[in-house]
Amino acid sequence: MSIRNPHMFKIISTSLFLSLSPLSALFCQDTLSKEVNAYLKNDTLYIANRHVAFTYYWNQGNIVPVEAEDKTSGKTLIFPPQDIGGLVLPGENQRITHTELTINDQQTFPGEHVHKAITIYFNLGELQVKHLIKLYPEAPAISHTYFLKGSAAANQWTSVQTNRLNMIERKDVEGERGPERIGFIPLAQNHWKVKVAAFKEATDHHDNLVSESILLPYRKEQLRGNVLIASHPQQSIGFFIIKESPIDHSQQYYNGYDFQVDKKGISIHGIGISPKDLSDEWVRGYGYALGLAGTGKSSMHRALLTYQKQLRRYIPERDGMILANTWGDRSKDSRMNESFILDEITQAAKLGITHLQLDDGWQQGLSRNSASKAGKKWDDWSTEDWQPHTGRFPNGFKKIIDTARKKEISIGLWFNPSKANSYELWERDADILLDYYRRYGIRVFKIDGMDLADKQSEINLRKLFTKVMQATEGKVTFNMDVTAGRRVGYHYFNEFGNIFLENRYTDWGNYYPHRTLRNLWKLSAYVPAERLQIEFLNNARNAKKYAQDDVLVPQRMPLIYTSAVTLCAQPLAWMELSGLSETNTDKLKSQLTAYKSVKDLFHQCVVVPTGTEPSGFSITGFVGFQSNRPVLLLVYKEQTEGVDFKLDIESPLVKSTSITRVAGSIKMSGVNREQKSIQLHSNNSFSYGLFLLSHE
Incomplete structure (x- = not known):
């Protein structure tokens, strides 16, 4: 094997600064020569860190x-030889020309993890391709993203495919060049098992947010989902x-699908670009990360979560929040004014x-969700609409800020970018947010x-968030609402902040x-828990809205239990705080004080679900790992009989030498090393225990 057209190939100096687009230039550093190694030698490209x-x-x-x-x-893993590259765009010239390679160190924004960026450029006729590969020093996975510009020979690359259920004698049903794809992982052996996780957003309409399907690869099968896990019964290594x-x-x-699986391999589909989108600027497509781990369930999930945690570093003063939002009491904006906010x-x-x-409701231009009949806005806003409402905040924001x-509370704001013409006013909207950052320190x-x-909507939204992050040196957090519409989901735009999950x-x-x-428990296997904003409400309200014989109504549970449901995520007090009783205020204060002692540790951990899936009648919880060792355990006893129970966990947990209860009423009574479980005790249903684990 040798490189064709050597006169058309060149390696650019590793000290070169690479700009991805006029508004997404990355901060270049040269610090990873030891942590991440990348080079091209003859016909082999090698990329490695200390993990993979x-x-x-x-x-x-x-x-x-x-x-x-x-x-x-x-x-x-040894992959079978292939003569077709990872990128396939049907209808394009297959002859590759004008190949270039750059290797350098980059940061997405200041303060973020530095990564090695390996960028490959080549042409397919008049179509220019940029393949960006990233490897972080502490990631067990490598990411691949394609950018395109120029002009295409084809009118389209993507069309809805259907499985062929006839002509079983055709050998070429397996391993064909097939439709458009952005990656292909060949499989060397039979008997692989594949699990695919698909997700739902628009949580105003959906409450079953994760669905998993398991199959043994045979002939081509097309699967929807954002995460695929492959394991083999005869190997102690798998991939995701x-x-x-x-x-x-x-x-x-x-x-219609994201992955296509057969005995020959797994292909990744959907670049998210059409030839009509091309111009003289790079257009970013969808990408994928490929990671390695042991075949145990916890090992694989810890690895895929570890990778995702590299994309946005947990910075306590930026990302560690216990946030309150008054909208959860359904007053909408009827109480939104200076006096009310000062009380809150x-x-x-x-x-x-x-x-x-x-x-919603702090701004001069009231939205269609307002309690006021004057509220009409939603898709298109003016600059004046985003000034503090003069009737509700006659002093502007100065007094509340x-x-x-003085009370060490940070103020956050709701914002709805103007959708007109595919967010063409993205730069104006970015400037509005930056004005609030600079004037009031709102982050x-x-x-x-x-x-x-x-x-174009996707491109312009990315430009908006990128401009704000660059101008603030990465100090802003965006809560991405996924409650309705076509939004960013759980594995896209991760570098910009966290996810407002549900109303x-x-x-x-x-x-x-x-x-x-349950939603947190299921999502946390595939999404870092600290990226999810999870709500608890004032559960003393609206008892008459629930059936009186329902044992799972929130009014039957202590507030310190319902709030504890959120502790491994980003807790969201979805309520008017001034409406809490004095008793609940005191109890919640005590709980949050204890929680703060481990909050940052929890968010720095890789948190995986443990126990039985929450149903209202389960023993369930989460384990936080650091350096593959469990350091935190959060246990919940739902509506269950008995006072003594056990929680089955992965073997590393039982090697702990010291266990300290931080919060909650559940007590730990022992560890059964042979059964890989811990023994627990609680007199009450709907109780919890938060434990800190220390090791020799």
Whole structure:
């Protein structure tokens, strides 16, 4: 094997600064020469850190995987030889020309983890391709993203495919070039098992947010989902793929599936670009990450979560929040005024809340969700609409900001970018947010109303968030609302902040703490828990909205239990704080004080679900790992009989030498090393225990 057209290939100096687009230039550093190693030698591209190593056949720049090594276990996956590169765009010239390679160190934004960026450029006729590969020093996975510009020979690359259920004698049903794809992982042996996780957003309409399917690869099968896990019964190494895109229906030009699986391999589909989107600027497509881990369930999930945690570093002063938002009591904006917010700030400080978010209604232009009949706005806003409402805040924000600072409370704001003409006013909207950052120091913005209606909308929203992050040196957090519409999902735009997951209300009788816990528990296997903003409400309200004989209604549970449901995530006090009783205020204050002692540790951990899936009648919880050792355990006893019970966990936990209860009433009574379980005791249903684990 050799590189064709050597006169058309060049390696650019590793000190070169690479700009991805005029508004997404990355901060270049040169600090990873030891932590991450990347080089091209002859026809082999090698990329490695201390956890994993990936070897590719150069293939003129459209690289082909050769092997992948898990350095932790010493195991290696050897991929069968392939003569087709990872990127396939049907109808395009297959002759590769003008190949270039750059290797350098980059940062997405200041303060973020530095990564090695390997960028391959090549042409397919008049179509220019940029393949960006990233490897972080502490990641067990490598990411691949394609950018395109120029002009295409084809009118389209993506079309809805259907499985062929006839002509079983055709051998070429397996391993064909097939439809458009952005990656291919060949399988060397039979008997692989594949699990695919698909996700739902629009949580106003959905409450079953994760669905998993398991199959043994045979002939081509097309699967929807953002995460795929592959394991083999005869090997102690497996791999995972994360498609870094919105969920299925929110993707651009979605062809009906994300992965295609057969005995020969697994292909990743949906680049999210059409030839009509091309111009003389790079257009970013969807990408994927490929990672390695042991085949145990916890090991695989810890690995895929570890990778995702590299994309946005947990910075305590930026990301560690206990946030309150008054919208959860369904007054909408009817009480939104200076006096009310000052009372909420006082109560927030008393409780130990760190952030108070002013939801829809603080602004002059009232939205269609307003309690006021004057509210009409939603898709299009003026600059004047985003000034503090003069009737509600006659002093502007000065008084509430000054008061909040004295009480060490950070103020956040709700914002709905203008959708007109695919968010063409993105730069104006970015400047509005930057004005609030510079004038008032506001660093947390809840982003509502997003609609990824077309590719330009996606491009312009990314420009908006990128401009704000660059101008603030990465100090802003965007709460991405995924409650309605076509939004960013769980594995896209991760570098910009966290996820506002769901609206639930006692006023509507649809808030059930065990269902909130279930959504967190299921998502946390695939999404870092600290990226999810999880709500608890004032459960003393609206008892008459629920059936009196229902044992799972929130009013039957202590507030300190329903709030504990959120502790491994980003706790969201979805209520008017001033409406809490004095008793609940005191109890919640005590709980949050204890929680703060381990909050940052929890968010720095890799948190995985443990126990039985929450149902209202389960023993369930979460384990927080650091350096593959369990350091935190959060246990819940739902409506269950008995006072003594056990929680089955992975073996590393039972090697703990010291266990300290931080909060809650559940007591730990022992450890059964042979059964790999811990013994627990609680006299009450709907109780919890938060434990700190120390090791010799």
